[in-house]
Amino acid sequence: MARLDLVRTLRDLDTGLDDIRRLLAGETTLHELFVLHLELVESQERTLRARRAVLRTLVGQGGTIEQAALMQRLVSMSDEERERLIDDFWTDVSAGLDASPSSSTACAPSAPHLPDDPTAIQLEAWIELGDLVGDPDFRQAVRTYLQDAYHTPSGRQMTTTPRTGVHPHHRHGDHGGPAGRPPRGPPAGRPPG
Numbered sequence: 160m161a162r163l164d165l166v167r168t169l170r171d172l173d174t175g176l177d178d179i180r181r182l183l184a185g186e187t188t189l190h191e192l193f194v195l196h197l198e199l200v201e202s203q204e205r206t207l208r209a210r211r212a213v214l215r216t217l218v219g220q221g222g223t224i225e226q227a228a229l230m231q232r233l234v235s236m237s238d239e240e241r242e243r244l245i246d247d248f249w250t251d252v253s254a255g256l257d258a259s260p261s262s263s264t265a266c267a268p269s270a271p272h273l274p275d276d277p278t279a280i281q282l283e284a285w286i287e288l289g290d291l292v293g294d295p296d297f298r299q300a301v302r303t304y305l306q307d308a309y310h311t312p313s314g315r316q317m318t319t320t321p322r323t324g325v326h327p328h329h330r331h332g333d334h335g336g337p338a339g340r341p342p343r344g345p346p347a348g349r350p351p352g
Contacts, residue, residue, distance in 0.1 A: 172196060205277075209234040212282030226290075233289035234282055238272055241285070248292040252302040256309055 162183070169179050174196055181187045187195075213230040220226065236244070273285055291297050 173200075208277070209282055212286060216283050216286050229290065229293070230286045233286055241273070241289075244289060245292060248298065252298055252305060254302075256305055 166179055166183075169182075169192075174192065178187070178192055178195070182189060182192050210231075213227065213234060216222070216230060217227055222230070233241075273281060277285075
């Protein structure tokens, strides 16, 4: 009877019959089975959370089939693929930038990383970011902004002044940030179009 209760409890936890057979045959321990099953459930939970984020975003935006496919691809990416997406964005928008190589790489912040257990809000933010950096109009707006910013006298100075921690114009407690930093932020929104 105890064996039947164990099998019923494991089935209630959605444990597969093959795993139950291995346990009953002594090929695995109950603890090993629980650890394996917990990993499986946590993986399924992450998948469901990602799907929920995609669906919430699509409902909020009135999304299309193309947007759904893009969003699912974005949340399914590995950290390396996400980093490559952001790197490609910065490479594209800084191409031809009249700046030293060190300052154009300083322009690109580190790629965002989703934690192992992201919240729905974090997934939705990643979807929005991925959609934004893939938008050709947004890329052009950022490229134009960077070109304009680095073609000013202070922008040129930022690209040629060694990073010392203090901007040369602000050594005496005036406002400003460290030398070598890019101008703050891209345009507030996408260009009209």
